[in-house]
Amino acid sequence: PDAPLVLGIETSCDETGVGIVRGTDLLANVIASSMDEHARYGGVVPEVAARAHLEAMTPTISAAVAEAGIRLDDLDAIAVTSGPGLAGALMVGVGAAKALAVALDKPLYAVNHLVGHVGADVLDDTEHLEYPTIALLVSGGHTSLLLVRDLVSDVELLGETIDDAAGEAFDKVARVLGLPYPGGPQIDRLAAAGDPKAIRFPRGLSQPKDMAAHRYDFSFSGLKTAVARWVEKKQDAGEEVPVADVAASFREAVADVLLTKAIAACTDLGVPRLLLGGGVVANARVRRLAEERASAVGIELRIPPLELCTDNGAMIAALGAGLMMAGHAPSSLGFGADSTLP
Numbered sequence: 001p002d003a004p005l006v007l008g009i010e011t012s013c014d015e016t017g018v019g020i021v022r023g024t025d026l027l028a029n030v031i032a033s034s035m036d037e038h039a040r041y042g043g044v045v046p047e048v049a050a051r052a053h054l055e056a057m058t059p060t061i062s063a064a065v066a067e068a069g070i071r072l073d074d075l076d077a078i079a080v081t082s083g084p085g086l087a088g089a090l091m092v093g094v095g096a097a098k099a100l101a102v103a104l105d106k107p108l109y110a111v112n113h114l115v116g117h118v119g120a121d122v123l124d125d126t127e128h129l130e131y132p133t134i135a136l137l138v139s140g141g142h143t144s145l146l147l148v149r150d151l152v153s154d155v156e157l158l159g160e161t162i163d164d165a166a167g168e169a170f171d172k173v174a175r176v177l178g179l180p181y182p183g184g185p186q187i188d189r190l191a192a193a194g195d196p197k198a199i200r201f202p203r204g205l206s207q208p209k210d211m212a213a214h215r216y217d218f219s220f221s222g223l224k225t226a227v228a229r230w231v232e233k234k235q236d237a238g239e240e241v242p243v244a245d246v247a248a249s250f251r252e253a254v255a256d257v258l259l260t261k262a263i264a265a266c267t268d269l270g271v272p273r274l275l276l277g278g279g280v281v282a283n284a285r286v287r288r289l290a291e292e293r294a295s296a297v298g299i300e301l302r303i304p305p306l307e308l309c310t311d312n313g314a315m316i317a318a319l320g321a322g323l324m325m326a327g328h329a330p331s332s333l334g335f336g337a338d339s340t341l342p
């Protein structure tokens with residue numbers, strides 16, 4: 001039989017994403033972001049995100065269907081992110097997916113957003129990643145380290161942030177430096193002209209005692225506070241803040257801790273593969289350091305194209321298709337949005 005034609009809906013944060021795949025072939029990936037509306041608040045406002053999803057949902061579905069050159073009737077299944085994420089935002093996607101599934105009389109697969117990030121890999125044109133693999137997912141909403149033995153049936157959460165997500169730390173430090181939201185790309189740009197060794201900022205949960213209890217967990221709130229204090233001190237002393245050096249030193253601390261833990265997971269568990277996902281993977285230093293450290297210890301590194309790394313519906317569709325092809329039963333329509341889905 002032909003690989004299943006699946007439409008995926010993603011609304012866990014500020015991106016309304018609708019993607020269409022046939023098996024592992026990407027047919028459409030349309031994204032409407034409400035980021036502009038959040039910018040003036042300096043962060044994603046859940047209620048604003050939910051309202052924006054509601055407005056964008058139907059046009060985004062139509063655009064994806066047009067891009068794929070299919071009719072809704074042709075679909076074999078619908079897939080939707082049921083969590084984790086912002087509850088109100090998730091509900092819009094789940095509601096839309098259920099409506100489509102009922103109206104078209106097609107099976108519906110509720111999927112985990114984080115596992116979806118890993119699923120994005122199959123849409124890349126290159127050869128697919130083998131399992132087991134370690135996945136490091138870093139965005140404004142999550143910083144998670146996963147052991148993936150099988151994409152559709154065996155994903156283990158090794159660790160995650162105990163406070164801020166890495167992208168959130170970028171955004172908060174950007175604010176301290178007076179840069180607009182979202183701050184990650186701004187800091188990345190400024191850091192290029194700075195000295196990453198100028199200031200030694202703390203690496204959260206990286207001391208020996210922390211590595212014993214939190215080997216695969218992350219913490220960025222101490223780093224964020226350290227940067228804020230350092231900048232404040234300079235300002236109080238009436239000195240000019242060396243913004244590029246602060247940005248470069250901060251970026252270095254984040255990249256260092258992310259890759260130290262991801263590579264530790266690979267070597268501890270004997271897994272010679274590492275997949276990166278999430279918006280922070282756009283960071284130039286994170287990418288470079290990942291390449292350096294992975295090649296130093298012989299680990300295969302996979303970084304999907306950026307439009308598949310950031311939140312999107314295609315990765316959700318791909319995971320839905322994977323579940324279907326592996327013979328998994330669809331979800332019963334009683335499921336809800338689970339903002340804290342593990």
Ligand code: KG4
Nearest residue numbers: 139140141167184185188279280282283310
């Ligand atoms: O995956 P994503 O697009 O959306 C969610 O958070 O769900 O990630 C957005 C996050 C923001 O915090 C943004 O500041 C960060 O990714 N980001 C970056 C870069 N580009 C985006 N952080 C560091 N360096 C970048 N180049």
Ligand code: ZN
Nearest residue numbers: 139278310311
């Ligand atoms: Zn995400």
